[in-house]
Amino acid sequence: MTADTPVPSDGPLVAELSEDALLARIFPLLPVGADTHVPPGDDAAVVAAPDGRFVVTTDVLVEDRHFRRAWSSGEDVGRRAAVQNLADVAAMGARPTSLVVSLVMPGDLPVSWVEGLARGLAAECGPLGVGVVGGDLSGGPVVVVAVTAHGDLAGRAPVLRSGARPGDLVAHAGVVGRSAAGLALLEAGRADLDRALVDAHLRPVAPLAAGPLAAAAGATAMLDVSDGLLRDAGRIARASGVRIDLDAAALAADRERLGVVAGELGGVAERWVLDGGEDHGLLATFPADSPLPVPFRVVGRVGEGSGVSVDGVPAPARSGWDHFAG
Structure with a gap:
């Protein structure tokens, strides 16, 4: 068996x-959710939208592009698929309410892997009262997990990327660089060196409750850091027509956490911190006189101009993860 060979499984x-038989195994594992009026079983689910609006986002995980079955159990992938979508809802300042999940899979995929996927979705969604309310199944050459998430704004205005203003504080909630370091460990065959970092890649933990808290505290802009701190800060800068200057000293503890692994693998901790994606923290801007909600910490400031800099030094134009880069 090679490093990229999926782990075999007993069972069908x-x-x-x-x-129908596969769905009968999956449905009992999935949470219904507090906002679900009609659960899976009909042609469509019905979910409450008490605000009169709903937040909607979608994302996809493709086998051998976003995960490898040799590294990732079904539960790992289910957790990642949930978190990356729930974080997008939280980044709008909303509370997640439901997910719809479509799954493409080859016929030789163990049913136990699919059941693990359902358990992973439930592990992330259940404690939040988020329902997994439907989706679709199809056959294909590789596993593809497509998730659509919905959220409730609870009467608040959505927090957009375009609201940052010069003088605002730049703040971050969550971790940076750990998923990238975990991936590097997996690729090097050194998962034993730091299992916590590997877990940060396979099962990222997002500060989901911080999104609505940031909105209530007056956040002027916010997004989910999925493609790297520099790249995603650049998205706020472009949308808002401002410059974002990150403070290297504010990220020193993040670099230090990754230093041992970087030394062992010949990597650069600073690059993982600034360019590494898939940690799914929240990057937000706040008025300078606004108290920051926990767990946000100041990592920079918004200024006049354009682009992103670190301690005043412009960041490279091409930073972070790009799905279509060569």
Whole structure:
């Protein structure tokens, strides 16, 4: 067995069950959610939208592009798929209410892997009262997990990327660089060196409650840091027509946490911190006189101009993760 070979499993394969039989195994594992009026089982679910509006976002995980089955259990992928979508809802200042999940899979995929996926979705969604209310199943050459998430703004205005103003504080909630360091460990075959960093890649933990708290505290702009701190700060800068200057000293503890692994692998901790994606923290801007909600910490300031800099030095134009970069 090679490092990229999926772990074999006892029990039936997907091809050995009908769609109805597979769904019968999945549905009992999924949370219904407090806002769900009609759960899975009909042509569509019905979910409450008490605000009169709803936040909607979608994301996709493709096998061998975003995860490898040799590294990731079904539960790992289910947790990642949930978190990356729930974080986008939180970044709008909203409370997640429901997910719809579509799954493409080869016939030789163990049913136990699919059940693990459902358990991973439930592990992230259940404690938040978020329902997994439907989706679709299809066959294909590799596993593809597509998730659409919905959220409730609770009467507040959404927090956009375009609201940052010169003089605002730049603040971050969550961790940076850990998922990238964990991926580097997996690629090097050194997962044993720091299991916590590997787990940060396989099962990222997002500060979901911080999104609505930031909105209530007057955040002027916010987004989910999925493609790296520099790249995503640049998105706020472009949308708002401002310059964002990050403070290297504010990120020193993050670099120090990754220093041992960087030394062992010949990597650069600073690059993981600034360019590493998939930690799913929240980057937000706040008026300078606004108290920051926990767990946000100041990591920079908003100024006149354009682009992103670190201690006044302009960041490279091409930073972070790009799905279509060569």
